[in-house]
């Protein structure tokens with residue numbers, strides 16, 4: 001039972017996401033385009049699924065809807081400038097890969113490309129979609145994955161509503 005008042009002030013609910021220090025940020029590639037995505041999460045383990053939230057006004061939205069596939073590429077902190085650029089430029093205005101200095105290469109199971117510069121790439125085939133106001137979550141089954149030998153996940157790039165950042169200390173093992 002909630003019988004004591006929590007000692008806090010009520011805030012504007014629309015601003016509450018500012019209170020999360022970070023979310024992983026990824027580069028999602030299709031056959032010919034790439035965009036920056038912070039709305040990414042796993043949805044189930046068997047089958048393993050990854051979902052991405054895409055605004056329906058994005059050029060990439062129509063590409064993913066038509067192609068039914070996407071690749072989640074995990075950048076490192078070193079790729080911050082490419083991540084910013086992929087989140088500002090649109091594939092509507094020409095080839096984004098060459099403009100931001102990223103190299104697309106063929107994937108193994110899907111027609112969407114992998115990004116050479118990203119140490120982890122996860123090939124997904126759209127299984128479900130959830131339409132919310134303005135945004136659609138494409139939930140993709142993971143059909144193949146690639147990882148660079150020397151990859152260290154502590155180099156993952158994170159972003160909050162206001163900043164980019166590196167992940168912090170390990171506090172305890174998780175069972």
Ligand SMILES: Cc1cc2nc3c(=O)[nH]c(=O)nc-3n(C[C@H](O)[C@H](O)[C@H](O)COP(=O)(O)O)c2cc1C
Nearest residue numbers: 035036037038039054055059060087088089090091
């Ligand atoms: C840090 C960051 C995170 C972003 N996250 C998302 C996201 O989760 N979903 C989305 O639709 N757009 C997101 N965007 C915006 C798109 O990446 C951006 O509008 C991009 O230019 C769309 O490219 P396109 O027109 O080639 O599809 C994000 C941008 C940045 C910089």
